[in-house]
Amino acid sequence: MYEARADCETGDLWTEGKHYRFEGPETESKDFYGYISMKDTETGKRVGMSNADRGHEFGAMWLKLCPVGWPYNDIPVQRTFATADRYGEFMGHNVSLMFHHQKQHIFVYSQPKASIAGSIKPETVVFRGWSVPNEWISGIAYIFKKGRDPAPYLVSGYDNGSLQLTLQGKAPIRDGCNVVGYSDKSPNAKLVFDRGE
Structure with a gap:
């Protein structure tokens, strides 16, 4: 069991006395490609996705606390969404x-x-x-x-x-x-x- 809190607006996550920040989709690990990745704010480095590094676990915590995915500052939660990038x-x-x-x-x-x-x-x-x-x-x-x-x-x-x-x-x-x-x-x-x- 863990305790965690997040600021869904800014992308910040705190757990076990540490501070992490939403870093977008994982692109470095082929096993976790597309999962949410987090950055350690103290070191400035992306958290690895291995069981020892626990990056996938921190991404899951983020999504549990902030189920809309992207931080609100990155993609505001509004009734409509339009973008020129229609991928x-x-x-x-x-x-x-x-x-x-x-x-x-x-x-x-x-x-x-x-x-x-x-x-x-x-x-x-x-x-x-x-x-x-x-x-x-x-x-x-x-x-x-x-x-x-x-x-x-x-x-x-x-x-x-x-x-x-x-x-x-x-x-x-x-x-x-x-x-x-x-x-x-x-x-x-x-x-x-x-x-x-």
Whole structure:
């Protein structure tokens, strides 16, 4: 068991009397390529990913405390996300066309279906978090109701490169404006993104 705290805005993590900082995706270790890497603020060096160095463990701590992945100062948490760097892929989701910004780990509506186009605009964020290609994906999804703020909830899944990417989590239950609970029986508890659409 560990104790840790993080500043999700700045990218700082403190645990076991040490201070680390979010360093982006791991690029040096082929076994942990794409995982979150951390830098030791005292030495200024990236923490290794071996069991002895524990870099992968510190990255997992960060993601547990800051499930949107990137620090807010790097990628602000906003209702919409647009960037000129459109590296990623289009996917279908409930008849809407989505875009997965793979570098930032953010899914947005690209062309909302007609029935929701009045309340959900292009570039509206439906998921933000972290993913490792051909492995796991986790973060925060949002459900929408006209005239209400988006309701966030934790989701996770496996991205093995197949035609469908499925995220699951207990989705918010609303009573009017208020979220009164969470349920895995909600239709929003399972989000399916189709690469073949």
